[in-house]
Amino acid sequence: MILNVHERTLPSAAGALIDTLSGSDDRLWPHDRWPAQRFDRPLGVGAVGGHGPVRYDVRDYEPGRRVRFGFRGPAGFHGYHEYEALAAPDGGCLLRHSLVLEPRGRARLTWPLIYRPLHDALIEDSLATAARNLGVAGDRPQWSVWVRLLRFLAGRRA
Template sequence: MGVHNVHERLLAATESEVGELLDTLASGDGDRLWPVPHWPRMEFDHPLGPGAVGGHGPVRYTVAGYAPGRWIRFEFTGPRGFHGFHELAVLPAGPDRARLHHTLSMSTRGAARLTWPLAWRPLHDACLEDGLDRAELACTGRVARPARRSPYVRLLRAAAVLVLRPRP
């Protein structure tokens, strides 16, 4: 199954200001874009750049390309059945405005043909919207229309906590 999923937010900030947010990804406490503590932290085996290996929670990827302040692409290595990439780009949108654009493009195989639409997609969409809220807050000091998690996403997150909780 082919998947093409896009999220974006028009921000009242310059391209360079939004690019600075992009460059903080996976920088631990300095990360101003990834929606921690609500989602598993994005981490890599070395600083953000081509060849860095990591991900967030059970979603794993390798940095395939990086233009600081402009664009970053991650190629999936997990979960099993995900074949493709996701990327973030900072796009011009007029004077003192920029668009933060996320694209996920992949094919799914095996069990992922079911798990993507039933679980991964709703969680992915919620996580991305939380991240775009965080970007808007960093750029403007407020979020005009905060993302809301559906009851289904709240159920999936509760189930994940139970499944992923360390056993005594």
């Protein structure tokens, strides 16, 4: 079982950014650098979609607090990922993205070699996007050479 967690302490308004996911005013997803997150309807339980080759559906949604997505693809991805807005000790908000995955079959290789580095870079970009949209200064995360190579190769195939 894989548990992959990324988090950042932000101002208390960070939870509201979850509600903008995949909307016309999305202030959480780094759509300027990554494939846009799209669903067949507005964000809510039962919405189906994803980004790039990663497919999922909304399993649980608590506006301003949490959204959980269950994987539908790629093959061998069994689990979920979610954004949560938790109270931080300083009165702010701990914005957390968690991925819980049991890779099966080919995914036992594709997760660590391809998807994990891309996922980690995307989520760090997402947290930086959230910070920027809340007026928190900071640089964009730098991608590793491996992430840049994977993105280059993916772009050539498309």
